[in-house]
Amino acid sequence: MTANLSETLTLLLIEDDDGDAFLVEELLDEAEAPPRIFRARSLQEAKTKLTSRIQCVLVDLSLPDASRLEALEEVLGLAPHAAVLVLTGLRDVHVGVAAVQAGAQDYLVKQDIDARLLARSIRYAMERKRADLAQLRLVQAELTAKENARLQSGLLPVKLLHTSEIDHTTRYLPGSGGTLAGDFLDTVQTPDGAVHIVVGDVCGHGPDEAALGVALRIAWRTLVLAGQTGDTLLRTLDALLRAERKAPEIFTTLCMATIAPDLRHATLRVVGHPPPVLVRDGAVEVVAGGPSGPPLGIFPDVEWSVIEVSLGDKWSMMLYTDGLIEAAVGERNELLGVDGLLDLVREHGAIDLDRLITHVGTLSDDLAVVLVSRRKA
Structure with missing residues (x-):
């Protein structure tokens, strides 16, 4: 036969x-x-x-x-x-x-x-x-999932927010590759009533980058609670990044916002990062003023400029990592971009994170988002 x-x-x-x-x-x-x-x-x-x-x-x-x-x-x-x-x-x-x-x-x-x-x-x-x-x-995937879950627990902190006048929503989603990147977020309200927010992104993917993101987030929270703000805080994070990173080419972008105790004004620093989206009095826009300066970990002795924002009585502000605007949308799989993001928010009439993420579909990169809104009086 x-x-x-x-x-x-x-x-x-x-x-x-x-x-x-x-x-x-x-x-x-x-x-x-x-x-x-x-x-x-x-x-x-x-x-x-x-x-x-x-x-x-x-x-x-x-x-x-x-x-x-x-x-x-x-x-x-x-x-x-x-x-x-x-x-x-x-x-x-x-x-x-x-x-x-x-x-x-x-x-x-x-x-x-x-x-x-x-x-x-x-x-x-x-x-x-x-x-x-x-x-x-399968075993390797299970081990990776457990490691990702452990790292993600560090990337998703419990917010320290005491005011009842602000709605606070976050989302953290891994990209299509399944491997965690170094995206991180945090929100802390200090005793003076100011609300401090950070969203950041360590370049690269993998457990080293995710662990570095956790380290930066914890350092940021500690420094804010210790009363450090502005360039002093950023220089400390820059020094930590240079000490902890595995390669000299690794950098970090981030956006920090401090909302004043009266909830009508904010100061921001956009450190090589996508600009926040702001909805106030029905108008949808990105926070004006341009970037505050380059990412952390690139140039020594950097000064970052402050962006002053008048919020008014009714507003929403969204800080996010570039996984959102780098998502491919539409039949031609074009990048969403900042302009596309603004168009989606205008189309929806407000910033609805679940609806927004559903619309963009599969993410090619990790996504971290913080959305804060002043509640109606």
Whole structure:
């Protein structure tokens, strides 16, 4: 009966015996879709041929330069993506069992091999390897999710807000890649009644950036509660960033707002960051005045200018990271941009975070948003 391999494979045969190698090659040639076969006569030769294109490895454990399971361990280390079948003699069946326990997908006794058995064993080994890799990815995804949850708990603090005159809403969403970035947010009301808000973004993605975002957020909260504000606070954050970052090119953008105790005025510093959106007296606009200065971590001895904003009696202000304006929207997947964001707010008639996020759809980058509004009298 003709052997049948379900797909054309690229296979490496590691066998020093020419007779045994010839037998295996002849049997595989009977398959309906014969695999591409590369051969190595030693472990050293195999190391040069175990590339990512090899999907399956048949390895004899009796090689001239490797003893028993040593060869298998080398192969598993060099080709973690490939299915591995061990070839053994009748007297070494127990070695084959040990090989499977060590990570091989199956073992074959040379004296029992025929075309049908060989084709079936390779096919089953491939399926077992796919299942093993899928399980590994699942475990890794679960570990990543737990790590993300731990980091996210640091990125999403409990607000310290005591006034009943302000509505406060936040959102934190990871981008489509699933890996947390260094976006962070916080809100603190000091004893004088002023409300302090920060939204920031550490460049890059990954646990290091997320951890740095947590460190900056905690430092910001501590400094605000200790009475530090303005350039003094920013210079301290800049020094912390330079001390904690893993690479000198990592920088951080942020926007800080301090709402006066009368809730009618605010001062802002836009540190290389997208400008806040402000709705007051029915008008939708970005906070005027331009950026206050460059991001943290780039230039030494920077001074950041203050933006003074008159809020009035009825207003809403949204601080956000660039994940929002870099979202692709519409049939042409164009970036939303600041102008597009303003158009959406005008279309909705107010800043509705859930509706806004639903409209932009899938985010390519993390998103942190703080929305504060003065309640109606």
